[in-house]
Amino acid sequence: DAGVTQSPTHLIKTRGQQVTLRCSPISGHKSVSWYQQVLGQGPQFIFQYYEKEERGRGNFPDRFSARQFPNYSSELNVNALLLGDSALYLCASSLAGGSSYNEQFFGPGTRLTVL
Amino acid sequence: KNQVEQSPQSLIILEGKNCTLQCNYTVSPFSNLRWYKQDTGRGPVSLTIMTFSENTKSNGRYTATLDADTKQSSLHITASQLSDSASYICVVSELTGGGNKLTFGTGTQLKVEL
Numbered sequence: 001d002a003g004v005t006q007s008p009t010h011l012i013k014t015r016g017q018q019v020t021l022r023c024s025p026i027s028g029h030k031s032v033s034w035y036q037q038v039l040g041q042g043p044q045f046i047f048q049y050y051e052k053e054e055r056g057r058g059n060f061p062d063r064f065s066a067r068q069f070p071n072y073s074s075e076l077n078v079n080a081l082l083l084g085d086s087a088l089y090l091c092a093s094s095l096a097g098g099s100s101y102n103e104q105f106f107g108p109g110t111r112l113t114v115l
Numbered sequence: 116k117n118q119v120e121q122s123p124q125s126l127i128i129l130e131g132k133n134c135t136l137q138c139n140y141t142v143s144p145f146s147n148l149r150w151y152k153q154d155t156g157r158g159p160v161s162l163t164i165m166t167f168s169e170n171t172k173s174n175g176r177y178t179a180t181l182d183a184d185t186k187q188s189s190l191h192i193t194a195s196q197l198s199d200s201a202s203y204i205c206v207v208s209e210l211t212g213g214g215n216k217l218t219f220g221t222g223t224q225l226k227v228e229l
Contacts, residue, residue: 004158035219042119042204042219043159056216090158103149104217106158 002026004093004107012113013081021076021110025093031055032074033104034066035090043090049074050096078112086114117142119207119220127226132195136223138188138205146210150179150190153202153222162190162203195227 005024013019025032031050035043045058049068068074072093078085088111092104119140128134140148147166151159163172163179165188172179176193192199202222209216 040221042206042221044219045217088156092158103161103164106151106160108158109156111156 004091004105006089006091006107006110008110009108010111010113012115014115015081015083017081017114018077018079019081019112021078021089021091021112022073023076023091023093023107024073025091026105029093029095029105030072031094031096031102032068032072033092033094034074034076035092036060036085037088037090037109039087046076081114083114086112088112117207117209117218119205119218121203121205121220121223123223124221125224125226127228128195130195130197130227130229133191133193134195134225136190136192136203136205136225138190138220140186140188140205140207140218140220142207142209142218144210145183145186146208148179148181148188149206149208149217150177150188151204151206153204155201159204192225197227197229200225200227 007022033048034046037043047066048056052068063079066076088109090109091107094102094104122137149164150162153159162177165181167183178191181188202224204222205220207218
């Protein structure tokens with residue numbers, strides 16, 4: 001069974017553009033979380049979705065949005081890209097979103113570079 | 116503000132040696148603490164998860180300890196191997212009514228050399 005998959009693996013955009021990142025969770029997992037990891041830092045929580053509803057949001061501007069589809073896959077959208085948005089974007093899936101103990105399994109990430 | 120601080124920031128050891136990484140946190144209310152290993156450019160991989168009542172948990176050559184009173188954790192790596200070279204991230208989960216709220220440390224960058 002495949003783990004968490006993310007696409008694309010790498011992406012180069014210019015300032016002001018918009019980007020969509022995609023994530024497919026492990027089969028049977030209903031919760032997806034998104035994180036931003038700037039080089040040399042730990043991941044920062046952006047969003048969590050469970051059963052297609054937003055269950056948590058980190059301290060990110062409204063330029064960041066996400067959604068979860070009926071098959072539990074998810075997209076992260078970032079509008080009006082800034083140089084500071086350059087980072088590794090990680091997706092993590094877990095069985096459910098209701099318990100903090102649910103282990104999260106991370107995907108390989110999407111490396112976004114904004115020029 | 117919930118914080119997770121790790122030390123040292125980076126570490127270089129010789130293959131076969133042991134090492135201990137530290138994690139201090141202020142996250143409250145506490146739910147659990149996790150240690151992840153992250154290879155460069157890859158997603159983090161879970162090593163251990165400990166709840167409030169667990170003091171020690173092992174996973175092969177990795178042994179994590181937790182002192183919930185002092186809000187400290189350590190990750191001990193025994194007989195290090197070249198493949199242990201990675202970033203080790205301490206993650207503390209906040210007890211919430213719904214959803215996972217994780218606070219990540221900035222990681223300890225470990226390099227194992229011959």
